[in-house]
Amino acid sequence: MAERLQAPRGTFDVLPDDSERREAVESAARRVLGGAGYRRIETPAFEATELFARGVGDSTDIVQKEMYTFEDGGGRSLTLRPEGTAPICRAYAEHGMHRLPQPVKLWYLGSFFRYERAQAGRYRQFWQVGAEAIGSDDPAVDAESILLLATLLDELDVREVRLRIGSLGSPDSRVAYRERLVAHLRAHEEELAEEVRVRIDLNPLRAFDSDHPGTREVMREAPRMIDALSPQDAEHFAAVRAMLDAAGQPYEVDPTLVRGLDYYTRTVFELTSDALGAQSGVGGGGRYDGLVEQLGGRQAPGMGWAAGVERILLAAGEQPVAAPEVDLFVAVDGGDGARTAAFAVAAEGRRARMHAQLELAGRSLKGQLKQAARVRARYVAVVGDTSSALRDMDTGEQTDVETETIVARILRERGLGA
């Protein structure tokens, strides 16, 4: 035998037994997001590398080391999409969606790619469901967006969910704040962890996440973004919180909440589940008021989030899905004539919109009955060379019938006929 190939590291097959639960995520997303006026969008699986370099940010881990980048036959640098927001902003600009009633509300479900070491809840190809509202900076957009994700997770029975929110301010106050933070870190450089020191200029906000004792001590005294918000940003944040309060949505304000992508402004949030392992983030997002413009469109504020399908499934309880019922299983008890006749019976049943299955493996009659029971068939037609029998699998009753009348009989008995 030749060497057996495996799915690449960090990827997985969705087998039939798993696919029903994933479909439940999709239909819940359609229900929750569609119900709020979001419409589905699909963008390409790969994009110009430039899109992510500019949109996500050069200093991010995603751009620095996690992208699947390749050159196509025409010498263009392309990248398998590592996230969904930048492509959607690109589409917004490309299709002139600023002419539509604002905000334009879009949702998506698809797979994304990041070159990382796989672990529980983290894969190289993974699926995300996401929502973006572009074209309004109203705090109601932020609150509604957050609430929609919380609702979606609730409907999918994701366990032990916690919501944290914060605000990063707008670019100018963020730049000023950043300078103060860097100065503070510089002043205490020798007390910081090595990896934090290396990133002082690249991404000083990361220092808040460190669990290094010396660093934590330094960060206790560090200036916090949330205290440095401009009056307008502080007001925006307060409005978002007031609306979450009004909706009865619990949350905690996390002044150190840092998201790993550069485009965020103002509101950021994260939903985590304690039912998960180390990768406890189920979904998160925030506002990105400068992104569309940065990608060459006209200025348009935006707000959105993404949630990991695998993590949703991991954090949701096991929910048994009932196997679908089969109306008719057509068994063969005879030679070639019987086989052909059986084929015709199954075909006729399907034309009558019945769920009909045919014996396809040359099993013994006993084996065929076993198979019929396995697929939860309601009736079994045992088709012979000259005559046939129809068996009710629930009652065990079996009657001899003309082969040609099998489908009509079932339709009559089940009340499926016209």
Added chain:
RNA sequence: GUGGGCGUAGCUCAGUCGGUAGAGCUCCUGGUUGUGGUCCAGGCGGUCGGGGGUUCGAGUCCCCUCGCUCACCCCA
């Protein structure tokens, strides 16, 4: 990229001090009832992740390597 754990049939696993590979489940066949979900019997199925070494002999010991997995990091 760095650590820890683990790699024996499709799946879950056993394999004693190194002696030449087993169970349960699944699947197929037959019997029990002329044809199902019970029970019984049988069958299919494994280069013991791969390579090298020690040994008369390695699934068992040593080295290397690959893979899976959890964690760091980061995020969905």
